[in-house]
Structures are given as structure tokens and as C-alpha cells.
Amino acid sequence: MKILIIEDNNRLALDMAQFLSDNGFVTEIAGTFREASDKLDIYQYDLVVLDLGLPDGNGLELIQDIKSATPKTSILILTAKDAIEDKVHGLDLGADDYMTKPFHKAELNARIRSLLRRNKFKRSNILQINEIRVDFVAIQAFVNDSPLTLTRKEYDLLLYFMQNPDRLLTKESIAEHLWGDHIDQVDSFDFIYNHIKNLRKKITSAGGKNYIKAMYGMGYKFVTHK
Amino acid sequence: MKKSRTFNLLSKTTFIYLLFTFIAFFSSALFLTHETDEFIDYELAHRFEKSEHRLKHFIESGKSIDRLPSSLRLTLLADSTKMTNYPVYRDTLVYNTELDEMHNYRKKITVIESSGQFYRIELTKSIHDYFRLRDDILGSMIPAFILLALGVVLFNYFPSGYLFQPFNSILRLMQTYKVGERRKIGKIETSSTEFRRMQDLFHQMIDRIEDDYQNLKEYTENMAHEIQTPLTIVRNKTENLIADEAVMERQAETIKIIYEESIHLSKLGNTLNLITKIENNEFSNATRVRTKPVIEKHLAGISELVQLKSLALKTDLNEKHEFYIDPYLLDIIFKNLLRNAVIYGTNDSPIRIETTSDRLAISNYGPPLNFPAEKIFQRFRRNHQSKMSLGLGLALVQKICVLNNLRIDYKYKDEQHIFEITESH
Incomplete structure (x- = not known):
């Protein structure tokens, strides 16, 4: 899976590239509109992470070029501008998703995985870690082969953990993933605790191991080894 | 603030x-009456004098006073004391029997x-015509006044409406102008100096406001981005450090x-930016x-949060209830x-x-607030000082x-916090 990161801030670009390579992606970085344009002409990418505010042009203009040259390439807009017009405009032009800075890296990972899954029909619709398996098409989780009865939020939560295994997911990041900005993240910590308690109970009572561990009072980790 | 009528x-x-x-009109009527009365007095005095003179002449000529018409009533006085x-x-x-009407006379x-x-004489003169003249003068003033008043009203409403038309057009321009649209403002043709000046000032003001607005907007956007x-x-x-177990063990x-x-700071920035955008009327749909x-x-x-807290939603x-508002802003109100x-x-x-109509x-x-109710909409005002809550939600609303x-009111009644929104007219 090849990802092009178009971002003018080099530190941020490098950090994202490092993070995405750790998650098994091949990454390249373009720091300017020109550089991005050149790279897009030569190579094919599965996904482009696109910052709109580039020093030498508006990232929105790249969207149509990408979509006409390689329609299968997914585009994830990542920008500090949270203006709705930009969001609507970007999605209208053919972008697949939109995230605003600052973001949680786990969220970026989850979104990228969802986009890639959506755009590649050949790929497996199953995500499995040990005895736990998630079927994206049926929107159903299994422990061994027995289906789990999860609420929508519990399912989303499990999926978020499994997309980011062995990584501490902070409560803030979980809250944003589950509720967006419907609720202040801090206010929702009790709710997260409840969801996690229920999810653990459902997994263990179906014969699964308890993988979700609380970490340093900061969040939770889906621990797959040890 | 009380609005005067x-x-x-x-x-x-x-x-x-x-x-x-x-x-x-009233003062000229008073003046004319006075003048007419003086004229009448003067005229009559003159005529009485003439009659007296003729009588004197008659008596002096030695003719018998018995031959005078009885209406003159000339009597010889015994002494001059009176x-x-x-x-x-x-x-x-x-x-007056002939005309069957009462006539005015003056007697001297x-x-x-x-x-x-010494002779006592009674002279009588008809002043009927004089009085009629006076009445005619005064009588003609009332219709003249009514005509003039009508003229004034008509003149003011019809041609003045025409004169004021550019003024009203300029007002309409001002009313429909929205800051930030960068729309070319129409120019109203007028030959009135005052209106032209007003229009020029309006244009200058708009240019200035647009510049300020643009600067502020750029600043806000830059801030948000930067x-x-x-x-x-x-x-x-x-997050990299968080992923590093060795570091986390110690720090x-x-x-x-x-x-x-860092999360708090970025949310604060986002929300303050949103407030600025709202203040700048950027949500104008x-x-x-x-x-x-x-x-x-x-x-x-x-609903799921409500369940987790075992709250009940009663709606x-x-x-038919509706608000005139940009849908995005309405979302923010309800969300908060x-x-x-x-x-x-x-x-x-x-x-x-x-909701009612x-x-x-x-x-x-919930328990009562620990600060005065009128401060509830202030920025950074929170009930229990929960450190991570932004304290901007209600200020935003x-x-x-x-x-x-829209008018928003808060009250605490029967252990309930109640927020009420009505359209203010």
C-alpha cells in the first residue's frame, strides 16, 4: 500500500510518514504543490493525504487531477482549515474523507484503513486478531465462531482497537472517534469506561481473552502479544 | 434601553x-379686525361730525327745530350741568321691515x-354695511387658511415623496448590504447635495469596513492554520512518547x-475561531x-449517552416550530x-x-449554580471548575x-435548569 503525504510542514510530514510506515504502509512525502504534482504524474498511489494550504497553490486543485488520472486513488484531506465550505467543496471535487488538524494518529490510521478497504474490492473484508474476527460487510464481530451481540458504538470501539493493536489509544482519541464533536471529550470519559467494561464482558463471556488494558489512566491498549 | 417614539x-x-x-393667519386676522374697527370708528366719527356741523348751522340760521325730522331728537337743555x-x-x-332683518346702527x-x-342731540347712522365688510374680510380668511393648509400637506406628501426617493433608495441599499459579500454597491443618481454626500460617505464607510473585515478574517484564518x-x-x-513504554514507565x-x-489549546483555538466567524456573520445562509x-x-x-446516565428524554x-437561522448555527445551538x-x-x-409554536x-x-445566574453565558464560566471543559459552549450559543x-433566557426553577429560546421581534 503506497501513500503520498502532501504536507508543507516537514516535521509533521516526517512524523506521519514514520507512523504510517510503522503501520505497514510505504510512504512518500511532497512538500509543495509542484512536487506533489510531479510525483502524481510519475507514480501511482493507493492513497493521498492532502493538506489544502500549500505554499505554492491550493490543494483543492490537485483533487481533480488525481481523480481523473487515477480514479482508484483515495484522497484524504487533512487541513487546519475547518471551514465547512472547504469541506463540502473538497468532498464535491472527489475527495473521500476529510480530517482537521490537530488529529490523533490512531484516528488517521483508522480512516486510512477504512478508505483503502472501501476502494479495493479484492481485499479481505475480514480483520482477525487471534480469536477475534470482524466482518466489515456484515458489520459483525465474532469470538472464535460465535457472533457477538454488540451495539453500534461497541462495534466501532472494537474495530478502532483492532485497527490500532498494541497502541495506547488515549481517551480523547476514543471519544473523538466514537462521537466526533457531539460531546466534549472530557465529559465522555465515563461513557468510554462503560463501553469498554461492556465490550470486555461480552468478549470474555463468549470465550475470548481480555485484550483491552487500561494504561496509566490515559487510555486503553489492545494488547495482542505476551 | 427605552426607545422614544x-x-x-x-x-x-x-x-x-x-x-x-x-x-x-391668526395674527393677521387679529390685526385686520383691529384695523377694520378703527376704520369704522374713524369713518363714523367723521360722519357724525358732519351731521353735527350741519345741525349747528341749521339752528344758527334761526329756523325752528320743530321742522327737523323726529328721528333726530333734538331737545333744548335747561342747563349745561349734565x-x-x-x-x-x-x-x-x-x-328693518322692508328687508325683514336686523340691521346695525350706531347712535351718538x-x-x-x-x-x-345747549341742545341734546341723538344722531343715528347705519353701520350695517361696514359690519358686513368686516365679516366678509374675516370670513374669507378661514377658507383661505384651509386652502393653504391643504396645499402645504399636499406639497409635502407628493412632491416631497419624489424628492426623498433617492434617500429611501440609499437606505434600502444600506439595509440589504451584507459585510463580507464584497458585492458592488449600486449608485443612486441624485442631484441633492445632502443625499449625494450621504451616499459617498456610505461608500467610503463600506470600503473601510470591508477592509477591516477582510483583515480580521485573514488574521483569524491564519491564526487557525498557523x-x-x-x-x-x-x-x-x-503520541510517539505515549507509544514508548519505557518512557511512559517513568514520565x-x-x-x-x-x-x-495541547488538546485543550487546540480546541480553545478552534472554538474561539468559530465564535469569531459567527461574529463576522460568515454563516449567512x-x-x-x-x-x-x-x-x-x-x-x-x-441517545446512547442518555442511556448510559439513565437519563430519560421527554419531548x-x-x-410547526421554526427559527430563521443558518442550519449550521442551529446545529451548534442544539449540540451545546x-x-x-x-x-x-x-x-x-x-x-x-x-417546543410550542x-x-x-x-x-x-441538577443542583443550583455556584455563581450568579446572569453570568451563565459568560465565556470561561463553568459550574464546578472542571478544568478540561472549555467553558465556551453557552457563550457560543x-x-x-x-x-x-433570538432571545435566550436561563432560569433555575424547581431544581431544574431551564434554557428558553424565543424569536425576538
Whole structure:
């Protein structure tokens, strides 16, 4: 899976590239509109992470070029501008998703995985870690082969953990993933605790191991080894 | 602030013209009456004098006074002691049989002296014609005044309406102008200096406001962009540390604080930016929005949180209730008010959402505020000082309400916090 990161801030670009390579992606970085344009002409990418505010042009203009040259390439807009017009405009032009800075890296990972899954029909619709398996098409989780009865939020939560295994997911990041900005993240910590308690109970009572561990009072980790 | 009553300029000028016309007419009527009376007195005095003179001449010629017409009433006085009481003037009405009407007469009773003899005479003159002249003069003034008054009113309303037309057009331009649209403002043709000056000033003002607005907008956008990218880096680097177990073993607490504060800072920036955008009227797609579907959408969004807190949602929504507002802003209002109700609502108690045809109320049970109620909409005002809550939600809601002609009220009654929104007219 090849990802092009178009971002003018080099530190941020490098950090994202490092993070995405750790998650098994091949990454390249373009720091300017020109550089991005050149790279897009030569190579094919599965996904482009696109910052709109580039020093030498508006990232929105790249969207149509990408979509006409390689329609299968997914585009994830990542920008500090949270203006709705930009969001609507970007999605209208053919972008697949939109995230605003600052973001949680786990969220970026989850979104990228969802986009890639959506755009590649050949790929497996199953995500499995040990005895736990998630079927994206049926929107159903299994422990061994027995289906789990999860609420929508519990399912989303499990999926978020499994997309980011062995990584501490902070409560803030979980809250944003589950509720967006419907609720202040801090206010929702009790709710997260409840969801996690229920999810653990459902997994263990179906014969699964308890993988979700609380970490340093900061969040939770889906621990797959040890 | 109390609004004093206003009148339009035309009515005011018309009223003042009328008042002045009335005063002018009234004083000239007084003057004319006075002049006519003086003229009548003078004329009669002159005629009486002539008659007296002729009588004196008649007596002196030695003719017998018995031959005078009886109407003259000339009598010889025995002594002259009563002379000082004369002359006496008297106005009387005499019935005229021929014309079958009362006529005015003036009578002069006086004493004349002729060769040592004193005679008392009564002279009578008709003043009917004089009085008629006076009445005619005064009588003609009333219709003249009415005509003039009518003229003033008509002149003010019709041609002045025409004169004021550019003024009204300029007002309409001002009214429909929206800052930030960068629309070319139409120019109203007028040859009136005042209006042209007003229009020029309006154009200059708009240019200045647009410049300021543009600067502020750029500043806000730059701030949003420039501050969020470094914050993203801080957050992402912190996340790297969080992923490092060895570091976390030793520095979990420090890293946690850096992480939380960076999130707090970026949310603060975002929300303050949003408030600025709202203040700048950037959300200007106001339409009449039925609130019921919007509320239901938000309730679905929080239903699970409501369940986790065992709150009960009690709704009584009026199908027809609507606000004139940009739908995005309406979303912000509901998001914040409902969030507030869920966060501060006491466990196992109901949250009520009610709309009638003209009013929206959202209430939840909870302990009273620990600060005065009128400060509830202030920025950074929180009930229990929960450090990570932004304290901007209600300030945001109030700002939106004020800018959209909505009135929001808060009250605490029967252990319930109640927020009410009505359209202010």
C-alpha cells in the first residue's frame, strides 16, 4: 500500500510518514504543490493525504487531477482549515474523507484503513486478531465462531482497537472517534469506561481473552502479544 | 434601553408648516379686525361730525327745530350741568321691515352749543354695511387658511415623496448590504447635495469596513492554520512518547499533562475561531428551519449517552416550530444545549425538550449554580471548575442567538435548569 503525504510542514510530514510506515504502509512525502504534482504524474498511489494550504497553490486543485488520472486513488484531506465550505467543496471535487488538524494518529490510521478497504474490492473484508474476527460487510464481530451481540458504538470501539493493536489509544482519541464533536471529550470519559467494561464482558463471556488494558489512566491498549 | 417614539421627517415638517401658517393667519386676522374697527370708528366719527356741523348751522340760521325730522331728537337743555356726561356712543340693532332683518346702527348722543343755548342731540347712522365688510374680510380668511393648509400637506406628501426617493433608495441599499459579500454597491443618481454626500460617505464607510473585515478574517484564518499545525506536531510527538513504554514507565504523568493541554489549546483555538466567524456573520445562509427534525437528529446522536446516565428524554415537539437561522448555527445551538443537559443532568432524572409554536425550552435537573445566574453565558464560566471543559459552549450559543434575533433566557426553577429560546421581534 503506497501513500503520498502532501504536507508543507516537514516535521509533521516526517512524523506521519514514520507512523504510517510503522503501520505497514510505504510512504512518500511532497512538500509543495509542484512536487506533489510531479510525483502524481510519475507514480501511482493507493492513497493521498492532502493538506489544502500549500505554499505554492491550493490543494483543492490537485483533487481533480488525481481523480481523473487515477480514479482508484483515495484522497484524504487533512487541513487546519475547518471551514465547512472547504469541506463540502473538497468532498464535491472527489475527495473521500476529510480530517482537521490537530488529529490523533490512531484516528488517521483508522480512516486510512477504512478508505483503502472501501476502494479495493479484492481485499479481505475480514480483520482477525487471534480469536477475534470482524466482518466489515456484515458489520459483525465474532469470538472464535460465535457472533457477538454488540451495539453500534461497541462495534466501532472494537474495530478502532483492532485497527490500532498494541497502541495506547488515549481517551480523547476514543471519544473523538466514537462521537466526533457531539460531546466534549472530557465529559465522555465515563461513557468510554462503560463501553469498554461492556465490550470486555461480552468478549470474555463468549470465550475470548481480555485484550483491552487500561494504561496509566490515559487510555486503553489492545494488547495482542505476551 | 427605552426607545422614544419617532416620526417621519415629512410629517414633522408638515406639522411645523401648518403650525406656522395657523399662527400667521391668526395674527393677521387679529390685526385686520383691529384695523377694520378703527376704520369704522374713524369713518363714523367723521360722519357724525358732519351731521353735527350741519345741525349747528341749521339752528344758527334761526329756523325752528320743530321742522327737523323726529328721528333726530333734538331737545333744548335747561342747563349745561349734565354736559360732561356727553358724548355717548351706543350700537343697537334695529329691525328693518322692508328687508325683514336686523340691521346695525350706531347712535351718538351729544350736546351742541349755539348762541348760549345747549341742545341734546341723538344722531343715528347705519353701520350695517361696514359690519358686513368686516365679516366678509374675516370670513374669507378661514377658507383661505384651509386652502393653504391643504396645499402645504399636499406639497409635502407628493412632491416631497419624489424628492426623498433617492434617500429611501440609499437606505434600502444600506439595509440589504451584507459585510463580507464584497458585492458592488449600486449608485443612486441624485442631484441633492445632502443625499449625494450621504451616499459617498456610505461608500467610503463600506470600503473601510470591508477592509477591516477582510483583515480580521485573514488574521483569524491564519491564526487557525498557523497555530494548529504546531499543535498537531506537539500532539503527534507526544503520541510517539505515549507509544514508548519505557518512557511512559517513568514520565506518564508529565506526558499526560502535555498531551491534555495541547488538546485543550487546540480546541480553545478552534472554538474561539468559530465564535469569531459567527461574529463576522460568515454563516449567512439563514432560512426558516423547522426545528423538530433537527432536534430529533440530535437526540438520536446523544441517545446512547442518555442511556448510559439513565437519563430519560421527554419531548413535546411542535411540528410547526421554526427559527430563521443558518442550519449550521442551529446545529451548534442544539449540540451545546443538549450536551449541557446531558453532562449536568442528575442521573436517573428526565431531560425535557419542548417546543410550542414560538418557543423552545430545554431543561434538566441538577443542583443550583455556584455563581450568579446572569453570568451563565459568560465565556470561561463553568459550574464546578472542571478544568478540561472549555467553558465556551453557552457563550457560543448566546452569541448565535443575539446575532440571529433570538432571545435566550436561563432560569433555575424547581431544581431544574431551564434554557428558553424565543424569536425576538
